[in-house]
Amino acid sequence: MEYGVHIGTLKRKHAMDSFVYKVRSDGLAVLDVEKVSERLETAGRFVARFDAPNIMVVAARDYAQPPAKKFAETIRSSSVIGRFMPGTLTNPDYKRFTECDLVIASDPLVDRQAVTEANQLGIPVVAFCDTNNTKEAVDLIVPGNNKGKKSLAFLYWALATHILRERGELQKNLDLDVSPEEFQ
Numbered sequence: 001m002e003y004g005v006h007i008g009t010l011k012r013k014h015a016m017d018s019f020v021y022k023v024r025s026d027g028l029a030v031l032d033v034e035k036v037s038e039r040l041e042t043a044g045r046f047v048a049r050f051d052a053p054n055i056m057v058v059a060a061r062d063y064a065q066p067p068a069k070k071f072a073e074t075i076r077s078s079s080v081i082g083r084f085m086p087g088t089l090t091n092p093d094y095k096r097f098t099e100c101d102l103v104i105a106s107d108p109l110v111d112r113q114a115v116t117e118a119n120q121l122g123i124p125v126v127a128f129c130d131t132n133n134t135k136e137a138v139d140l141i142v143p144g145n146n147k148g149k150k151s152l153a154f155l156y157w158a159l160a161t162h163i164l165r166e167r168g169e170l171q172k173n174l175d176l177d178v179s180p181e182e183f184q
Helices: 014-019 033-048 062-075 112-121 149-167
Strands: 020-023 029-031 055-059 078-081 102-105 125-129 140-143
Touching: 029 033, 033 125, 033 140, 033 149, 055 062, 062 078, 062 149, 102 112, 112 125
Parallel strands: 055 078, 055 102, 102 125, 125 140
Antiparallel strands: 020 029
16 A cells, blocks of 8 residues: 555546446545455466566556566566567567567556567566556456556565565565565
8 A cells, every 4th residue: 555556547447447446536546455466466376487588578658667677687587678669579570579478568558569569479468457457458467556656666576576486486475685665
């Protein structure tokens, strides 16, 4: 709660209704923190099944870039920070062409190019989704405020913690040796 992970948006897509705890009188949606926690654990189990170098983390939004980069370093995966150039996943002639088995997106709307290319190739997509996101192109939604600096740092920190626990690189009852603030 202290990181604002539960703060949704005024805009809501019907697809995200199952993750909404309530709508405040001012129209702002509030996400269910229990469902956020459950989905972080589920995503951790899912992502841990993939070889780290074959996971691509994408973050175009400014606030998402530092936590996504720290996350990728922590779990030892690749990352595309900033603009995702068309053809990165689909054009073998492109000098930065990359093959991967999983894409993790900070926001499927902002990271639309990476999500689209992953979908074209049948690559699963895990994404942090706020109440204004749709879920058509996302295989595993992790609900959460994907616009706030502190929220994104916490979401990436928590997901990294779950992944490393699942891999057996971190004891089940321990957290990372860095704080969520260090993901900012």
